Structure formats: structure tokens, C-alpha cells
Amino acid sequence: MPYLVAAELPTESAGKRFRAALSRPGIYRLPGAHNGQSAIQARNAGFDGLYLSGAAMTASMGLPDLGIITIDEVAFFIRQIARSAALPLLVDGDTGYGEALNVMHMVRTFEDAGAGAVHLEDQILPKKCGHLNGKSLVPTIDMAAKVAAARKAARDLVIVARTDAVGVDGFDAAVERAQAYVEAGADAIFPEGLTSREMFEAFAAAMPGVPLLANMTEFGKTPFFTSQEFEAMGYKMVIWPVSSLRVANKAQAELYTAIQRDGGTHNMVERMQTRAELYDVIGLHDYEALDASIVKTIVPEAMPQA
Ligand SMILES: C[C@](O)(C(=O)O)[C@H](CC(=O)O)C(=O)O
Numbered sequence: 001m002p003y004l005v006a007a008e009l010p011t012e013s014a015g016k017r018f019r020a021a022l023s024r025p026g027i028y029r030l031p032g033a034h035n036g037q038s039a040i041q042a043r044n045a046g047f048d049g050l051y052l053s054g055a056a057m058t059a060s061m062g063l064p065d066l067g068i069i070t071i072d073e074v075a076f077f078i079r080q081i082a083r084s085a086a087l088p089l090l091v092d093g094d095t096g097y098g099e100a101l102n103v104m105h106m107v108r109t110f111e112d113a114g115a116g117a118v119h120l121e122d123q124i125l126p127k128k129c130g131h132l133n134g135k136s137l138v139p140t141i142d143m144a145a146k147v148a149a150a151r152k153a154a155r156d157l158v159i160v161a162r163t164d165a166v167g168v169d170g171f172d173a174a175v176e177r178a179q180a181y182v183e184a185g186a187d188a189i190f191p192e193g194l195t196s197r198e199m200f201e202a203f204a205a206a207m208p209g210v211p212l213l214a215n216m217t218e219f220g221k222t223p224f225f226t227s228q229e230f231e232a233m234g235y236k237m238v239i240w241p242v243s244s245l246r247v248a249n250k251a252q253a254e255l256y257t258a259i260q261r262d263g264g265t266h267n268m269v270e271r272m273q274t275r276a277e278l279y280d281v282i283g284l285h286d287y288e289a290l291d292a293s294i295v296k297t298i299v300p301e302a303m304p305q306a
């Protein structure tokens with residue numbers, strides 16, 4: 001239904017709703033939604049939480065994922081997803097766009113835009129995808145300061161601290177960093193770039209009582225596991241960050257090739273979301289009905305129609 005109607009808006013903040021979802025039994029499944037349309041599609045498929053990926057956002061903008069976009073550019077994506085699907089959303093906050101005060105500005109902006117949770121990582125800029133080699137990290141104390149800053153700025157927003165240390169300084173260093181980030185106020189930990197079931201299990205064993213996030217990105221360092229498997233390994237959240245964009249991008253490329261080859265889109269129609277399906281997803285008719293109902297309430301019968 002239209003996000004325009006106050007009575008239909010969620011009564012609790014996205015942060016509170018995200019926190020409530022984390023306190024339920026079972027793993028919280030957060031598929032990546034790279035725009036408002038994909039957010040509705042994910043909700044229609046039955047998901048009750050979403051992930052906004054830096055890699056997918058930047059790729060959709062035709063840019064590399066190096067931490068070069070701005071807080072307000074991300075807020076544009078958060079707003080469209082929060083409005084269209086009204087689901088708790090975990091947002092990729094990269095390195096926090098600077099130091100303590102920048103992190104605080106990011107937290108306030110993301111929370112005001114409708115985010116339920118954010119993750120912050122301990123790489124230096126330019127940052128990289130966590131599944132690439134050649135990453136460098138900030139000192140633990142600097143990242144702990146960012147986490148503490150985020151905690152101080154957050155009203156209800158859930159703070160997830162990500163460590164990229166496994167691929168840089170090894171497993172034990174990653175655990176040490178994660179413990180320091182929890183002490184600094186992180187609600188949950190995202191150990192990035194884990195490479196085996198044994199490693200996922202050992203990390204969970206080293207962090208008892210701390211909610212952990214598993215990143216099931218494709219073409220990376222993590223072999224395929226299902227959400228049930230991550231849950232059995234002790235994980236509380238799982239993301240499929242770039243999957244929706246990877247599928248959409250591939251289909252899009254095939255479309256352009258087809259127009260070039262065939263002189264039109266006629267051979268692609270079978271693969272298209274139809275006009276009716278599109279309007280159904282975005283709820284066009286609900287918006288029209290809302291408009292008509294308002295016009296009816298403010299125009300008394302007696303009033304001459306212009
Ligand atoms: C989770 C991640 O931070 C993202 O931006 O989605 C990326 C995903 C990817 O590049 O595959 C990551 O660094 O893992």
C-alpha cells in the first residue's frame with residue numbers, strides 16, 4: 001500500500017524492528033535489494049528484512065566499490081527501499097566516510113532516511129570488496145573509536161562491526177578485533193572473507209553470545225552454504241548482497257545485445273516483466289484509488305463541480 005498514508009506506516013522505528021527481528025529464534029535472512037523495485041519483489045517473495053549493498057549500489061551507478069560515493073547518495077537508496085517495502089534494512093556503511101564525526105553524521109543520516117541497521121568496516125580508503133586480496137586495515141583502536149561514535153549517534157539503529165582482518169592478519173587477529181569492537185559498543189559482528197565451514201564454526205565458537213553475520217556473496221572466498229547451514233554454524237544473519245543486481249545486470253546486457261542484433265525488442269518480450277506485472281508490483285492502482293478517495297472526501301456533494 002502507498003507509503004503516503006500515515007496510518008499505514010510502521011509505528012516503530014526501523015531500528016527497533018530490526019532489533020526485534022534479531023531477538024527472534026532462527027537466522028535473519030537479508031537478501032540484497034538494490035532499489036525500491038527489488039525491495040518490493042523480495043518482500044513479495046516472503047522476506048521480512050533486506051540488505052543494501054555498497055557493491056550493488058555502486059555497480060548500479062556504473063562505479064567501482066572503492067568507497068568513493070557519498071552519504072547522501074546512499075541515503076537516496078535507503079529512502080526508496082524504506083518507502084517501497086517498509087522492511088527493516090541493513091545498510092552497508094563502508095568505512096564510515098571518515099573518522100568519528102563523519103561516522104556520526106552517517107549514522108544520523110541513515111537512521112533518518114529509514115535504515116534499521118548499518119555495518120562499518122575496518123579497512124583504509126580506498127576500501128575494497130572483502131573478498132579481494134591486497135586489503136589494508138586501520139589500527140584496532142581507530143575502528144573501535146568509529147564503533148563508539150556510531151553507538152553514540154544511534155537512536156535505535158543496530159550497529160554491526162565488520163572486520164576484514166581474516167584475509168590480512170589472520171583468524172586470531174580477526175577475533176581480537178571483533179572482541180574490541182563489541183567492547184566499543186557493536187551490537188553484532190560481521191567477519192568478512194571466511195573461507196571454510198571450519199572457519200565459520202571456529203569464529204562463532206570464539207564469540208559466544210554475540211550475533212554474527214554471514215556474507216554469502218557469489219564469486220568470492222566463501223563457498224556456498226544455505227541459510228540453514230549458516231544457522232547451524234551459529235550465525236544470526238545472512239546476506240546475499242549483490243545477487244539481485246548480478247541477475248538483473250546479466251538480463252539487461254542480453255537485452256541490449258538483442259536490440260543491436262534484431263533491430264528491436266520483440267525477441268525479448270517473453271523475458272520481460274509485463275506492464276500489468278510492473279503496475280502490480282509498485283501498486284499503481286492503490287495509489288490511484290487513494291487519490292480518488294481523497295478527492296471524494298474533500299468535495300461535498302453540494303459543492304459546484306468546476
Ligand atoms: C558485502 C559487500 O560489502 C557489499 O558491498 O555488498 C561486498 C560484497 C561483494 O563485493 O561481493 C563485500 O565486500 O563482501
Ligand SMILES: [Mg+2]
Nearest residue numbers: 053054055092
Ligand atoms: Mg560493501
